[in-house]
Amino acid sequence: MTTRTGKNHPNGEDDLLGSDRVFDQDRAEKAVRELLLACGEDPDRDGLLDTPARVARAYREMFAGLYTDPDHVLDKTFDESHEELILVTDIPMYSTCEHHLVAFHGVAHVGYIPNCEGKVTGLSKLARLVDLYSKRPQVQERLTSQVADAIVRKLEPRGVIVVVEAEHLCMAMRGIRKPGARTTTSAVRGLLKTSASSRAEALDLIKGRR
Numbered sequence: 001m002t003t004r005t006g007k008n009h010p011n012g013e014d015d016l017l018g019s020d021r022v023f024d025q026d027r028a029e030k031a032v033r034e035l036l037l038a039c040g041e042d043p044d045r046d047g048l049l050d051t052p053a054r055v056a057r058a059y060r061e062m063f064a065g066l067y068t069d070p071d072h073v074l075d076k077t078f079d080e081s082h083e084e085l086i087l088v089t090d091i092p093m094y095s096t097c098e099h100h101l102v103a104f105h106g107v108a109h110v111g112y113i114p115n116c117e118g119k120v121t122g123l124s125k126l127a128r129l130v131d132l133y134s135k136r137p138q139v140q141e142r143l144t145s146q147v148a149d150a151i152v153r154k155l156e157p158r159g160v161i162v163v164v165e166a167e168h169l170c171m172a173m174r175g176i177r178k179p180g181a182r183t184t185t186s187a188v189r190g191l192l193k194t195s196a197s198s199r200a201e202a203l204d205l206i207k208g209r210r
């Protein structure tokens with residue numbers, strides 16, 4: 001699996017520079033085996049024999065967003081004379097907390113106001129963008145702004161809003177142990193930041209969606 005991604009920091013701005021990055025299946029398998037040993041488990045017992053390979057494949061899938069340039073997701077655009085809000089709500093989101101490598105999951109709401117040329121993208125591409133940035137070691141704040149900034153870069157819209165609501169399993173199954181606690185993050189750009197009424201319209205639609 002070799003495709004473009006960042007040189008120094010896979011989640012940073014140098015993401016755009018691109019470099020070949022590969023998933024090293026053998027290395028991942030060895031690391032999982034080591035982890036099992038470190039936990040006092042026997043990786044050679046029947047039930048665990050295939051576990052290192054399975055876990056390595058799972059991580060390759062969970063971090064698939066490290067190997068794809070997110071900007072390509074929004075390559076296809078079309079002109080549609082719609083100059084008002086386009087909002088996709090309740091996009092299911094599964095990501096991995098970079099502090100503990102356990103899941104955080106919830107929903108993302110992504111909206112934008114196209115520019116005066118009416119440059120829009122397919123609705124599924126907004127969900128693809130959320131998927132791609134989720135499939136990396138992440139923190140929720142960065143995930144939220146990266147989705148917003150990718151839309152700004154590629155669609156040059158008048159405004160963008162991204163809201164992510166998630167439960168962090170690192171706060172539920174360990175540590176402070178508060179299952180059900182939800183974290184909400186938002187990233188607003190352009191008109192949706194500067195115009196209180198535009199932002200209120202978007203937030204009302206997000207809040208009142210059920």
Ligand SMILES: Nc1nc2c(ncn2[C@@H]2O[C@H](COP(=O)(O)OP(=O)(O)OP(=O)(O)O)[C@@H](O)[C@H]2O)c(=O)[nH]1
Pocket residue numbers: 097098099138139140141168170171175176
């Ligand atoms: N801001 C932010 N914090 C996060 C996110 N995911 C996990 N964290 C927090 O990252 C922090 C890491 O804190 P540390 O004190 O270094 O690690 P820790 O001892 O395991 O912390 P506890 O979870 O409090 O036990 C914790 O407070 C987590 O709740 C995230 O997406 N955004």
Ligand SMILES: [Zn+2]
Pocket residue numbers: 097098099100101102168170171
């Ligand atoms: Zn965590």
